[in-house]
Amino acid sequence: MQRTSFSDMRCPVARSLERVGEWWSILILRDAFLGITRFDDLQASLGIAPNMLTRRLRALVEAGMLERRRYSDKPPRYEYVLTPRGRDFRPVLVALMAWGNRQFAVEGEAMQLIDEITGEVVEPVMVDAKTGVPIDRSRHTLHAGPAADERTRARVETYAQHRALQRAASDTSSP
Template sequence: MQCPVARSLERVGEWWSMLILRDAFYGIRRFDDFVQSLGIAPNILSRRLADLVVAGLLERRPYSARPKRYEYVLTEQGRDFRPVLLALMNWGNRHFSPEGPSILLIDTQSGQPVELAPVDLHTGEPIARGRHVVIAGPSANERTRARVEFRNAHLAADRH
């Protein structure tokens, strides 16, 4: 599929993969540390780490020759996934934490919790449904163009 959401989910859509990436942002790099942190079965972890390496989000680096051991380090592509995880955390805190948030993102200078909001970097304006719309990009095939037009027609009908 040409859809960037579908392509992204193909690489990180399995929930263990996202949790592995989350822990990698906390500085976890070694297999045994992932097992301990996540409580994941080693065979599942091996598969997910291999998938994330193939997808280009993690890099496998040796850290010990005897015995031969590897660590898994975020690539630039993997580091670019951080805002997605933070958005999921924010969404989960807002909608699935009736007892209140268990984890917060804090501004280290003010000490205050951060409230995430997608912003257009060109204008500084928050992304808003009435102001912003998804369109087909220059490389979109006919199927993708038709799907975007179909969705935008429904979105326009909802506005009226």
């Protein structure tokens, strides 16, 4: 079965998934953030088949998330290091970790984000870079951007209508 490509969609979520939407890709990026960059080490960490790891690494290099660097000539060996685009994925991984800890870690948190100055566990939140205000559903809403196509505009309009109905319902239910 042929996989659908999202590369031509004007949706930033779809285009992001085109690059990292396969679970092995996200786990490879997680390991690269942890400093695991060599093929054999990635394979051991992930328990992934070599042919699958080769395909995922090639795709991440082609997407500009990782750079393939030679670290040994005899035999030729490579490591896969994060590019600036790959490093920019860190907040997504931190958000996935925090969400996973809140929603699925019934046995307790297996990974935590720690403030290296205070030593305290950090609970990440998304904030507006300009104001520092936490992103909140009641204050912030999605709108179609200048490059949105008709599908995206229709999707966002449906979202706006849904939010308006929710607000109207909550206004009539409050005393």
